[in-house]
Amino acid sequence: MMQAQEHPLEKYLRVDRLPHVWCPGCGIGTVLGSYVRAIDRLGLDLDKMAMVSGIGCAGRAAGYVNMDSFHTTHGRAIPFAVGLKLAKPELIVTVFSGDGDLFAIGGNHFIHAARRNCDLKVICVNNFNYGMTGGQLGPTTPLGAKTTTSPYGNLELPLNLPYFAASCGSSYVARWTSLHARNMIECFEEILEKKGFCFVEILSPCPTVYGRRNEMPEGLDMMKLFKERCEIRNFEDTSRVGLNQEKIIIGKFVDEEEKETFEDRVYSLMEEVKWGGSR
Amino acid sequence: MNPGMHFLSGNIACAEGAIAVGCRFFAGYPITPSTEIAEHMAYRLPQVKGIYVQMEDELASMAAIIGASWGGMKAMTATSGPGFSLMQENIGLAVMTETPCVVVNVQRGAPSTGLPTLVGQGDVMQARWGSHGSYEIIALCPNSPQECFDLTVRAFNLSEKYRVPVILLMDECVGHMYERVFIPEEVEIVNRKKPLEDKRDYLPFLPKEDLVPEMALAGEGFRIHVTGLTHDERGYPATNPEAHEKLVRRLCEKIRVNKKKIVDYEGVLLDDSDVLIVAYGAPSRTSMRALREARKRGIRVGLFRLKTIWPFPEEELRKASSNVEHIVVPEINYGQLVLEVERVCKGGEVHLIPKMGGRVHSPREILEYLINLNR
Numbered sequence: 001m002m003q004a005q006e007h008p009l010e011k012y013l014r015v016d017r018l019p020h021v022w023c024p025g026c027g028i029g030t031v032l033g034s035y036v037r038a039i040d041r042l043g044l045d046l047d048k049m050a051m052v053s054g055i056g057c058a059g060r061a062a063g064y065v066n067m068d069s070f071h072t073t074h075g076r077a078i079p080f081a082v083g084l085k086l087a088k089p090e091l092i093v094t095v096f097s098g099d100g101d102l103f104a105i106g107g108n109h110f111i112h113a114a115r116r117n118c119d120l121k122v123i124c125v126n127n128f129n130y131g132m133t134g135g136q137l138g139p140t141t142p143l144g145a146k147t148t149t150s151p152y153g154n155l156e157l158p159l160n161l162p163y164f165a166a167s168c169g170s171s172y173v174a175r176w177t178s179l180h181a182r183n184m185i186e187c188f189e190e191i192l193e194k195k196g197f198c199f200v201e202i203l204s205p206c207p208t209v210y211g212r213r214n215e216m217p218e219g220l221d222m223m224k225l226f227k228e229r230c231e232i233r234n235f236e237d238t239s240r241v242g243l244n245q246e247k248i249i250i251g252k253f254v255d256e257e258e259k260e261t262f263e264d265r266v267y268s269l270m271e272e273v274k275w276g277g278s279r
Numbered sequence: 280m281n282p283g284m285h286f287l288s289g290n291i292a293c294a295e296g297a298i299a300v301g302c303r304f305f306a307g308y309p310i311t312p313s314t315e316i317a318e319h320m321a322y323r324l325p326q327v328k329g330i331y332v333q334m335e336d337e338l339a340s341m342a343a344i345i346g347a348s349w350g351g352m353k354a355m356t357a358t359s360g361p362g363f364s365l366m367q368e369n370i371g372l373a374v375m376t377e378t379p380c381v382v383v384n385v386q387r388g389a390p391s392t393g394l395p396t397l398v399g400q401g402d403v404m405q406a407r408w409g410s411h412g413s414y415e416i417i418a419l420c421p422n423s424p425q426e427c428f429d430l431t432v433r434a435f436n437l438s439e440k441y442r443v444p445v446i447l448l449m450d451e452c453v454g455h456m457y458e459r460v461f462i463p464e465e466v467e468i469v470n471r472k473k474p475l476e477d478k479r480d481y482l483p484f485l486p487k488e489d490l491v492p493e494m495a496l497a498g499e500g501f502r503i504h505v506t507g508l509t510h511d512e513r514g515y516p517a518t519n520p521e522a523h524e525k526l527v528r529r530l531c532e533k534i535r536v537n538k539k540k541i542v543d544y545e546g547v548l549l550d551d552s553d554v555l556i557v558a559y560g561a562p563s564r565t566s567m568r569a570l571r572e573a574r575k576r577g578i579r580v581g582l583f584r585l586k587t588i589w590p591f592p593e594e595e596l597r598k599a600s601s602n603v604e605h606i607v608v609p610e611i612n613y614g615q616l617v618l619e620v621e622r623v624c625k626g627g628e629v630h631l632i633p634k635m636g637g638r639v640h641s642p643r644e645i646l647e648y649l650i651n652l653n654r
Contacts, residue, residue: 014504017515047500052346063504063516068497070349071506071516073372076342079306079334083343086330087304087350088498109342112335266330273325 012036012046014066021060025211025219027178027204028125032061034181035096035123038188049092052081054101056132057206058125061096075106078113081120082262089263092121092192099126099201100138103159107139114168114197116262121191122199124161127206135209142243146213160242161201166254171196173238173254177203179226180250187252195258203248280462287460289427289453290315290357293383294323296431297355299466302381303329304354306343308336308362311395312451313385316357337362341369344380348373349505351496353435357383359451361392363402363409370444371410372507374530377442377484377492379471381434384446385454386560386611388636398451399636400560400611404618406446407589413527415534417541418446418589420559424458430586436469437541441533442491448588450611452561452639474501484526485512490533534590543586544595548574552581554649555603555627557596557620559585561639562609569645578653588616593623600624605652607632609640 013036022028039049046067053062055074062069068091072080077095085093095102102110102124113120129147130136136149137156144153165173172194176184184202191198205211205222216222226248233241234251241249280295287295294316297305305320321331330352334340337358344354358366363384373380388394389401402409406418417437421430431447438445474481474493483503486492492512495501508516509523517523534541547570549555554573558566563584573580583599585592600606606624608617609632617631632648634640 014515046502048498050497063506066502068349068502069504070346070497071504071508072342072345073368073507076338076369076372079339079342080346082332082334082339083304083306083346083348083354084350084497085346086332086343087347087352087354088496091350091498108335109339112339266332269325270328270330 009033009036009040012039012066013064017064020064022057023208025205025207026057027127027202028058028061030178030181031123031125031184031202031204032064034184035188036065037185038192041185042189042192044092044192048090049094050084051094051096052077052084053095054097054106056098056101056130057127058096058098059101075101075104075109077101078106078109078120078122082113082118085119086263086266089267093119094121094123096123099124099128099140099161100130103161103164104139111168114165114170114199117169117171117197117259119195119261119263120197122197124199124201125204126161126201127204127210129206129210131206131209135213147210158243160238162241162253163238165199166238169197170199170254171256171259172198174252175201175203175241175250177226177230177248177250178205179223179230196256196261282462282464285460285462286457287424288315288455288457289421289424289449290385290455291319292424292428292460293357293431293447293449294319295462296428297381297435298323298327298329299462300353300432300435300468302353302355302435303327304344304347304352305330305356306332306334306340306347306354307356307358308334308340310359310362312387312454313357313359313383316383316385337365338368341366341382345369345373345376345378348378348380349497353379353439355381355383357385359385359387360389360399360402363405367409371412371414373444374410374414374416375507376505377494377530378444379438379442380444381431381438382444382446384448386448386450394637396451397637398561398611398639400450400562401615401636402448403588403612403615406448413531415531416446416589417441417443417534417587418448420448420585420588421453422560422563422584423453424456424460426586427453428460428462432466436467439469439471440491441537442471442494443534448560450560482512483514484510486529486533490529490536538590541587541590542592542595544592545584545586546599547582547584549581549583549599551579553579553603554581554605554607554652555600556580556582556607556609556645557585557616558582558609559588559616562611565640565642566609566645568642569649572642572646573649576650578649580649591619591623596620596623597625601626603627605630607645607648607652609634609645611636611639
């Protein structure tokens with residue numbers, strides 16, 4: 001009998017929790033796979049990393065990575081991570097969640113963590129809808145798209161996430177799709193090594209509850225769409241990367257020089273302030 | 280602050296109690312009448328190598344202290360009614376994930392925005408049942424600045440011991456009351472139990488004899504998974520009725536079986552009383568005056584003052600009230616804790632002296648009630 005070989009990425013995952021909950025054709029697994037490949041390439045110590053997720057399909061990612069992981073309440077992954085990172089600044093803290101979690105119910109927290117330049121790596125899997133609850137419209141659902149709560153077509157305008165993230169003060173902003181696995185790995189390597197608030201949006205198919213209502217019933221359908229319509233424009237003005245145009249603009253849009261983080265300021269204050277006195 | 284006697288408000292005493300017991304992380308959002316706690320923590324925490332962070336709202340404040348607690352810091356937040364409502368979501372997360380933390384609620388007049396600057400006691404039931412689901416929680420209720428210090432220390436210790444969020448249910452009157460506060464050289468400090476096992480065998484939610492699991496922190500190499508979903512002893516989601524029954528029962532039982540150790544009250548002249556006042560927070564102060572005046576008039580009044588509201592001191596109150604004719608409950612609300620008193624006291628007749636927020640009962644009001652009862 002052939003001895004079963006360990007997959008080279010097994011040590012990064014809680015294999016005892018497999019199979020995962022994600023549907024066939026879903027892109028979240030590819031995103032998580034790229035994330036652990038980035039860790040592997042960098043040779044990071046998993047004991048010095050933590051992942052925080054909110055609620056939703058992407059929010060389940062924290063349950064599969066073999067590091068300290070926290071599956072918190074809906075929308076609150078970022079403030080939880082703010083507290084964790086402040087208390088344990090030596091950890092690399094990744095927030096891995098979905099578009100609804102991070103930008104609808106949790107939108108306010110995103111603004112303020114980016115504004116403070118908290119040293120967090122925020123990865124948003126954007127599948128254009130609320131998948132876990134069966135496919136309702138969310139803050140990224142395209143105008144006119146059909147979901148269970150927009151049966152006649154979505155009446156709302158979607159948020160341009162990179163533009164939003166850049167205007168809040170993010171140190172790093174990029175957008176890739178689950179088709180662009182290589183670029184994604186390189187991107188994750190960059191953010192895992194970069195200090196400051198980093199934001200990456202990954203467009204990802206959700207054939208089961210979004211695609212099938214919008215003429216993309218197979219996972220491959222949206223991947224084909226990514227292949228046909230994506231155009232890499234690094235450092236493009238984020239105000240021009242909205243998804244309301246024929247081209248899907250992807251790439252690294254913002255990569256600022258390292259600047260002081262919130263954690264830096266908090267810890268240097270402690271050094272400066274003396275018992276009983278002011279600075 | 281240096282050990283010794285100080286003249287402090289309840290809010291400042293609460294902040295100093297937190298620092299004395301080792302709180303090194305405060306996340307909050309300004310709200311009257313609790314703001315002095317945040318202000319004092321912002322000033323004091325950096326002096327003791329602690330962290331103050333002002334969050335964007337109370338949802339975030341509560342989430343941040345849970346995150347900081349898993350990072351190994353003793354963490355707290357302070358708020359009032361509207362903020363306490365927002366915190367309920369993550370108070371539930373702290374209960375489910377057994378995260379030690381302290382939530383101070385300096386109660387004001389309510390519902391809604393209510394009376395921001397004036398006293399209320401309307402959050403008694405919210406402290407008990409505010410988050411969804413079946414759970415047990417600990418809530419302490421000081422009636423003086425000294426007790427704000429002492430009970431904040433105790434709140435942290437109980438929270439660390441039982442791995443449960445502990446609520447310090449203050450009120451505006453006590454929070455803004457200035458009195459002498461003695462800060463001792465040392466306070467009792469209880470720390471959460473740490474796992475000793477081999478990291479590979481460690482089960483983060485396997486309870487010990489006291490039903491409380493040992494707590495590994497982030498970054499210690501245990502590779503814990505923590506979720507608000509129903510989970511097994513490994514911490515993995517287990518969304519089935521058996522796992523749910525096992526977990527939720529333990530979350531309740533760890534408080535229930537230890538109730539005798541948690542419950543604390545002050546009894547005044549309980550032995551010979553015909554009338555018993557049951558009070559907490561600001562009304563317990565006016566009740567004391569009413570009690571003394573009533574005694575001068577020959578009315579045998581006793582006072583059962585709750586220092587822990589939740590868990591409710593059922594047995595202790597039942598015993599104290601077994602031979603009285605009347606039980607009087609002055610509350611700054613339209614009847615909350617009185618429901619518990621009615622449930623527990625089988626003998627005497629229970630009377631509520633309600634007070635809508637904004638004002639404390641005057642001693643005369645309570646005294647007149649006592650006199651009328653004895654006519």
